[in-house]
Amino acid sequence: xxxxxxxxxxxxxxxxxxxxxxxxxxxxxxxxxxxxxxxxxxxxxxxxxxxxxxxxxxxxxxxxxxxxxxxxxxxxxxxxxxxxxxxxxxxxxxxxxxxxxxxxxxxxxxxxxxxxxxxxxxxxxxxxxxxxxxxxxxxxxxxxxxxxxxxxxxxxxxxxxxxxxxxxxxxxxxxxxxxxxxxxxxxxxxxxxxxxxxxxxxxxxxxxxxxxxxxxxxxxxxxxxxxxxxxxxxxx
Ligand SMILES: NC(=O)c1ccc[n+]([C@@H]2O[C@H](COP(=O)([O-])OP(=O)(O)OC[C@H]3O[C@@H](n4cnc5c(N)ncnc54)[C@H](OP(=O)(O)O)[C@@H]3O)[C@@H](O)[C@H]2O)c1
Numbered sequence: 369x370x371x372x373x374x375x376x377x378x379x380x381x382x383x384x385x386x387x388x389x390x391x392x393x394x395x396x397x398x399x400x401x402x403x404x405x406x407x408x409x410x411x412x413x414x415x416x417x418x419x420x421x422x423x424x425x426x427x428x429x430x431x432x433x434x435x436x437x438x439x440x441x442x443x444x445x446x447x448x449x450x451x452x453x454x455x456x457x458x459x460x461x462x463x464x465x466x467x468x469x470x471x472x473x474x475x476x477x478x479x480x481x482x483x484x485x486x487x488x489x490x491x492x493x494x495x496x497x498x499x500x501x502x503x504x505x506x507x508x509x510x511x512x513x514x515x516x517x518x519x520x521x522x523x524x525x526x527x528x529x530x531x532x533x534x535x536x537x538x539x540x541x542x543x544x545x546x547x548x549x550x551x552x553x554x555x556x557x558x559x560x561x562x563x564x565x566x567x568x569x570x571x572x573x574x575x576x577x578x579x580x581x582x583x584x585x586x587x588x589x590x591x592x593x594x595x596x597x598x599x600x601x602x603x604x
Contacts, residue, residue, distance in 0.1 A: 376402040383458030385416040387562035391577035397422030431486030441493035451497040456487035476526035483530035511554040518603040542593030556597040
């Protein structure tokens with residue numbers, strides 16, 4: 369772990385202490401971003417960051433807690449004064465044990481609070497730090513094909529609804545930020561072997577991260593307001 373060089377572009381990855389978020393953070397750090405691992409538990413975050421390459425810091429952030437988000441934004445502003453890339457990755461409750469009619473709506477509400485409103489809350493707090501007009505400003509919402517209305521069945525209802533809502537957030541933010549040149553896209557990482565995806569998943573965290581990173585690396589005249597996996601459009 370090293371301190372931020374003042375000139376490096378700054379990237380924030382939420383939920384970066386494990387899984388796809390950690391793999392995305394590792395890659396961004398290697399690519400030259402000062403990378404902020406935004407994590408609920410800084411001890412676990414420091415453990416996750418200990419052998420990452422490049423310039424990395426760890427900051428406390430609970431995306432479901434408005435005060436935590438406000439504090440995080442203040443610290444980011446004080447330490448870096450800018451943000452270039454925001455990866456809204458944190459998520460919970462792939463609720464495969466539920467069906468729509470039997471679903472515990474408390475679980476559904478918690479899921480929406482983190483997966484959809486969390487990304488919205490963090491975006492509201494951090495976009496003011498992205499108004500510097502440098503090239504390469506991106507918001508990537510880590511979504512899932514589970515949130516595609518086209519293919520939606522009865523499975524994992526809270527999670528599916530949360531990702532559909534996250535996709536709507538992508539459309540809303542992309543529309544508002546188009547004039548600022550900030551590109552906003554949803555990305556599905558595929559089925560990835562993490563705590564959420566389980567050990568049977570065919571993709572590694574690095575492979576899932578590659579799908580996410582595509583939306584960071586697109587050029588400034590690239591797509592905004594889209595939904596992609598591996599750089600290919602997915603149906604809403
Ligand atoms: N794995 C898959 O097959 C798959 C497929 C499609 C989409 N995705 C999406 O990919 C993203 C990453 O998933 P993953 O598989 O890497 O999941 P994961 O291994 O379960 O990791 C989830 C991360 O989110 C963090 N998190 C949860 N609630 C948070 C909160 N309130 N504030 C801040 N951080 C919070 C967790 O932190 P703690 O360690 O503190 O709990 C953890 O770091 C998610 O958006 C997920 O929906 C995954």
